[in-house]
Amino acid sequence: MEKWLKTIALALFGLALTVTLPACGRSSSSKSSSAGSQLDLQKSGTLRIGLEGNVQPYSYRKDGKLTGFEVDLGKAIAKKLGLKAKFVPTKFDSLIAGLDVDKYDVVINDIAETAQRKQKYPFSTPYIYSKSQLAVKKNSSINKITDIKGKKVAQTTTSNNATDAKRLASRT
Template structure:
């Protein structure tokens, strides 16, 4: 009887352990299904979404009290979370960002990168998460308010940026600028007649800085808003699908719009 009872207890214990393991299996399986195996293979580091950005371009990515923050910083964290990953940010100068994708330095770039046909020939993009309106920034006392007027004028724009491409398209004399603040300084010092950037960057800058004597004109009637997406290597098709899935979720539940309103003061995601 004792032997039978002992056997029964051991059997019951094993059954209980089996049930416990069985209860854990669905959760583990579900977690594994959250990110396709192929996507995991395409990541630079397992369990991490490595993100390239400048970290000097408010309101998208910048430092506040020494801490990296901004629209694209929070967006990167949310995308990574939806994918079951940890976000790792690698601040890099603009001219090294796209090259960083080529060398595998990071998985994606979140840095207000416009989706263009030329770039799509070499890289993959996620679905757009921003629709950025171009702005022509000038002194208030100037009559320069249209892109059609900048031909031959000195216009500040970041080297290799979409702003510079627009300036060249309208035959301006492009003055290289390293960041938004420098562009405004060039205008104030009469070293440039104006600058091309985004309306959202202008609004964000105005929150904490004086723009006395300057004005920004929305030129979307001449140049369509730029579609902004996450840039990644051409070969990483599974990663693209996973990032798009995360963005769809963030858009559907309103988180994308909330981020836009928090950092820009309006919805620039549509």
């Protein structure tokens, strides 16, 4: 991993751990304390990390092996905690739900923070700022975001892109 990327990753994971690890994997109705969660991690010796595993450069397979920025970040976090990273590739639409059923301890997958998600899950400081783009057929009549008003658009089920697109399309 490039030196600047390591520096950024290491700077961010400390805060990410402080905010994210104690509560991730526990539903809001859970009686577990953050100390109990930390003990569970120490006892297992493993940090289970949910991610998609199919989007470059975040996490993807190269020669059959999981690699990418989020994989490197997850390994660095686990190492700093004295744990072994165990990656659990999961479809994007099920990533957040996997926390509720204790499928993994954290999600590292360019997840957008929304008001609804923030009510239930603690978020770290963002480690990346990403943006979405609109893809249309060549020679389409859609040339700008406001042209999609009244049109059908597709997105993944749990993405916040539709909300953003509706907000932007309603601009006049």
